[in-house]
Amino acid sequence: MLGRPKKLRKVLKEPDTKQFSPRGHRGRPGYNELKVEEIEAIRLIDHMGLKQTEAAKCMGISQQTFSRILRNARKVLAEALVLGRIIKVGGGDFKIAVLLILMAVVLSGCASIPIPSSIPIPNEIPIVSWFL
Structure with a gap:
């Protein structure tokens, strides 16, 4: 039995930067992946200061789904910052909000x-x- 297909999240545009790397880290650090819709959630909430209900409407998803995306994005960012890992941006289930x-x-x-x-x-x- 197949699950329900994921609803595409609306994003304003793909991020210009595809990777963030720590400096001064010896050896080859691991990496964390940040999906395009996760960076859009961070942009809407933390950069633009929208409320979750407003941001969810912008992305065309429920507030509960938005909250889950935001929580995962913050977890990815926190882990990369604390452990000195590379952040690679890309992929996900999204469409450009032309x-x-x-x-x-x-x-x-x-x-x-x-x-x-x-x-x-x-x-x-x-x-x-x-x-x-």
């Missing part, structure tokens, strides 16, 4: 909002499936 960026531009009435060049703008945006 529609949210385009909606912000339209609703603000300001086309001067910068859209990161790393975000691909598709010819067709499946608006209905985005909100399901």
